[in-house]
Amino acid sequence: MPDGNPAGGIPAEKCLNIPNALSLYRLASFPVLLWLAWSGHERIFSVLFSINLATDILDGLIARLTNSATEFGARLDSIADFTTWLLAIYGIARFHWPELRPQAVWLMAVVATWLATYAVGYLRFHRFPSLHLYSSKAAAYLQGIYFFVLFNWGQYSGLFFVAVTAALLACVEDIWVMFSLREMRSNARGLYWLYKGKHP
Numbered sequence: 688m689p690d691g692n693p694a695g696g697i698p699a700e701k702c703l704n705i706p707n708a709l710s711l712y713r714l715a716s717f718p719v720l721l722w723l724a725w726s727g728h729e730r731i732f733s734v735l736f737s738i739n740l741a742t743d744i745l746d747g748l749i750a751r752l753t754n755s756a757t758e759f760g761a762r763l764d765s766i767a768d769f770t771t772w773l774l775a776i777y778g779i780a781r782f783h784w785p786e787l788r789p790q791a792v793w794l795m796a797v798v799a800t801w802l803a804t805y806a807v808g809y810l811r812f813h814r815f816p817s818l819h820l821y822s823s824k825a826a827a828y829l830q831g832i833y834f835f836v837l838f839n840w841g842q843y844s845g846l847f848f849v850a851v852t853a854a855l856l857a858c859v860e861d862i863w864v865m866f867s868l869r870e871m872r873s874n875a876r877g878l879y880w881l882y883k884g885k886h887p
Contacts, residue, residue, distance in 0.1 A: 702757060702759050702760070704750075704760070705746075705749050705755075706745075706747070706750040706755060706756070706760055706764070707746075707757075707763055709742040709743075709745055709746040709749075710742075710763045710764045710766075711763070711767075712739075713739050713743065713767040713770060713771060714766065714770060716735065716739060717770040717773075717774065719735070720735055720736055720774050721774065721777065724774070724777050724778050724781045724782070725781070727781075729781075729782050732782075736775075736778060736838055737835050737838065737839065739774070740771070740831040740834060740835055743767070743771060743831060744828065746760075746764060746767075747764065756874065758817075758873055761817040761873035761874060762815070762817045762873070764817070764819075765816065765817040765819075766815065768827070769805070769815065775830075775834050776798060778834075778838060779837070782838070783837060783838075783841075786841065786842040787842060787847075790844075790847060790851075793847075793848075794851075796851075797851055797855060800854075800858035800859065800862075801854065801858055804816055804858050804861045804862055804865070807861075807862050807866070808865055808871065811865055811866070812865070812870065812871040816865060816871065817871065817873045818861055818864055818865070818871075818873065818874075819873060819875070820860055820861060820875060820876060821876055822853075822857040822860045822877055823860075823861060825853060825857070826850075826853035826854050826857035827857075829850045829853045829854075830850045830853070832846070832850070833846050833847060833850035860877060860878055864877070864881060867881055868881070
């Protein structure tokens with residue numbers, strides 16, 4: 688019987704760390720930012736959303752530098768990433784749709800493939816994916832830069848297409864990896880490492 692372990696057998700001291708606190712902050716701030724966007728407070732929303740983007744980068748970086756990454760943290764980060772994406776989509780629709788209307792097809796393609804990764808993860812493994820592939824991390828950085836620029840200075844088409852291309856490629860690799868795995872694995876790195884492990 689686990690004695691006070693909050694994440695299925697992981698010691699509490701390993702779960703109560705700075706990276707997980709940052710992920711929890713993003714989760715806790717979700718309803719606040721959603722309300723700010725809904726009520727039209729664009730400037731405050733932009734500032735707080737930019738802080739969320741910064742914490743999204745910092746939690747993974749700190750976890751790697753301090754060797755404090757855990758399965759619980761990976762899952763928590765994935766859920767927080769999901770809420771950040773929802774805020775980005777709603778923020779775009781609320782404040783920047785006229786600028787992005789010409790790229791609506793690209794936006795819908797990204798959202799559809801992103802949702803597909805969660806659908807595949809749930810259907811195959813009965814949980815949200817937490818693969819954290821290198822391609823997904825690179826795409827997340829590019830998307831974070833794009834969202835930061837968009838919500839603070841407006842639309843830049845070149846940066847938009849770089850972020851969209853990275854997102855589509857990362858989602859495709861996510862789905863491919865999930866169909867190749869027998870069970871969900873956090874920090875799977877990517878297809879190259881998956882098949883290298885199968886064929887040394």
